[in-house]
Amino acid sequence: MTATNKTALQALLTERRALIEPEDHGLSRRTGQGRRAIGLSQQQVDELTDRAIHTYNRLETGRYPNPPVDYLRQVARLFGLNEQEWISLCRYAGIGDPPGPLNPSSGLEVPGVWQEAVDCIGHMAYVTDASWNLLAHNKHWAGLFPEGRTPRNTMRWMLLDPDGRHILTDWLTVWAPLVLPQLRAALAVRPDDKTLRAIAADVVKDPDLAPLWKAGGAHIHPDGDERPILHSQHGPGHVTMCAAQPMTAPGARLIILIYHPGQRKAHSRVPMLRARTDP
Numbered sequence: 710m711t712a713t714n715k716t717a718l719q720a721l722l723t724e725r726r727a728l729i730e731p732e733d734h735g736l737s738r739r740t741g742q743g744r745r746a747i748g749l750s751q752q753q754v755d756e757l758t759d760r761a762i763h764t765y766n767r768l769e770t771g772r773y774p775n776p777p778v779d780y781l782r783q784v785a786r787l788f789g790l791n792e793q794e795w796i797s798l799c800r801y802a803g804i805g806d807p808p809g810p811l812n813p814s815s816g817l818e819v820p821g822v823w824q825e826a827v828d829c830i831g832h833m834a835y836v837t838d839a840s841w842n843l844l845a846h847n848k849h850w851a852g853l854f855p856e857g858r859t860p861r862n863t864m865r866w867m868l869l870d871p872d873g874r875h876i877l878t879d880w881l882t883v884w885a886p887l888v889l890p891q892l893r894a895a896l897a898v899r900p901d902d903k904t905l906r907a908i909a910a911d912v913v914k915d916p917d918l919a920p921l922w923k924a925g926g927a928h929i930h931p932d933g934d935e936r937p938i939l940h941s942q943h944g945p946g947h948v949t950m951c952a953a954q955p956m957t958a959p960g961a962r963l964i965i966l967i968y969h970p971g972q973r974k975a976h977s978r979v980p981m982l983r984a985r986t987d988p
Contacts, residue, residue, distance in 0.1 A: 710771050710774065710801075710802075710803045714771070714800075714801045714803065715770070715771030715801075717797070717801045718768075718769070718771055718798070718801035718802060719769055719770060719771065721794065721797060721798060721801065722768070722769045722784070722788070722798075723769065725788040725789070725790060725794070726748050726749050726751075726754065726769075726788060727747045727748035728748060728788075728789075729748050729749045729787065729788060729789075730748070731748070731749055731750075731753055734749075734753075734757055736749075736753050736756070736757075751763075751765045751766045751769065752765075754784070754787065757787055758780065758783045758784060758787065760780070764780075765784070768780075768781075768784065768802070773802070774803060775802075775803055775804055776802055776803075776804070778799070778804065778807065778808060781798055781799060781802060781804070781807075782811065784798070785798055785811055786811065786812075790811065791811075792810060792811055792812075792815050792957065792958075792959055793956065793957070795807060795810075795811040796959075808898065809898045809899065810839075810898070810899070810959045810960065813899070813901060813902075815839070815958065815959055815960070816838055816839030816840075816899075816958045816959045816960035816961050817838045817839060817840065817842075817958070817961075818838065818844075818958065819836060819838070819844055819845075819955045819957065819958045819961055820955070820957060823836050823844065823845050823955060823963070824845040826845075827845050827846060827847045827850075827963070828847050828848075830847055830849070830965060831849070832849060832965050832966060832967045832968070833847070833849045833850040833852075833853060833948070833965070833966040833967075833968060834846065834847050834849065834850055834963065834964065834965045834966070835847070835850045835859075835863070835963075835964055836955070836961065836962070836963050836964075837862075837863055837864075837961065837962055837964070838958065838960070838961050839895065839899060839902070839958070839959065839960025839961055840862070840864075840895075840899075840902055840904035840905055841862050841863045841864035841865070841895075841904070841905075841908075842861065842862050842904065843859060843860065843861055843862065843863060844961070846859055850966070852940075852941065852942050853876065853938075853940055853941060853942075853966075854872070854876070854941055855872070855941045860873070862904065862908075863964075864888070864891075864892060864905075864908055865908050865911075867884060867885075867888050868885065868888060868889070868892070868908065868912060868915075868918060869908070869911055869912070869915065869918075875939065876938060876939050876940075876941070877936070877937075877938060877939075878936075878937035878938055878939050878945065879937050881917060883936055883937060884936060885917070885918060885921055886921055886926060886928075887926070887928045887931065887934070887936075889912070889918065889921050889922055889926060890925070890926035890927060890928045890929055891928070891929055891930065891931075892905065892908060892909060892912070893909075893922075893925070893926070894929040895960065896909060898960065899960065909922075930952050931950040931952050931964070932950065932951060932952040932953075933949075933950065933951070934949075934950045935947055935948070935949050935950070935973050936948060936950070937972070937973070938966075938968070940968060943968065943970060944970065945970070945971065945972075946968055946969050946970040946971060947968075947969050947971075947972065947973040948966040948967060948968050948969070949966070949967040949969070949979070950964065950965070950966055950967075951964070951965040951966075951967070952964055952965075
């Protein structure tokens with residue numbers, strides 16, 4: 710752990726620990742000479758997390774190399790950290806990005822301004838939560854569907870809805886093999902997500918999808934992909950896909966679909982963007 714990370718870790722934990730009232734957890738506030746103690750003591754954190762004495766002190770002072778994720782999660786929940794603070798805690802503690810969200814409800818809502826944001830996009834655009842439930846979309850994306858009937862859950866629509874299999878050209882060979890690994894990866898992070906589990910249960914019962922599900926796959930996001938599509942208004946074409954994540958909602962996603970009429974030309978992919986380097 711670098712000195713910079715130690716300083717950042719101690720600042721984050723000290724500040725949040727001071728905000729926790731011992732009385733809220735059935736503990737008494739330490740008294741003695743000097744000013745009244747603020748927040749939980751380090752020993753009280755050990756008590757509340759059922760850890761050996763000085764365990765928390767080692768964490769806060771940066772002397773606990775590679776602490777277990779379950780312990781960091783205990784501390785984060787005790788201190789009431791939000792998702793961004795949870796990510797920072799894991800990074801500063803030296804374990805990298807956390808393997809999953811801090812709370813099961815994370816990723817199920819985004820700031821309301823995202824609706825205004827997608828309305829301003831000139832291409833098809835929509836936002837889903839971590840379970841692929843539709844949260845926001847613009848008129849361009851609604852135009853993809855007959856009579857503008859947008860699906861409530863885009864993952865279920867892409868995999869199991871007959872309309873999805875019709876609109877997503879070459880569904881069995883192009884779309885399904887790339888969408889299924891996204892579902893599997895999401896379940897690995899959110900194994901208790903009822904929506905995702907229900908979709909997976911229907912996938913394994915589907916004669917077309919079951920073999921693909923069993924085969925696995927490593928394609929976990931569509932960013933930069935180009936795939937064929939049948940637009941309800943503009944006819945056959947293909948879309949270039951851009952994917953991003955709202956920072957306050959781990960697992961949620963913004964998808965922008967840039968529609969091109971006709972078949973994609975071979976080797977027509979737009980080159981990668983890179984920062985200019987000084988000569």
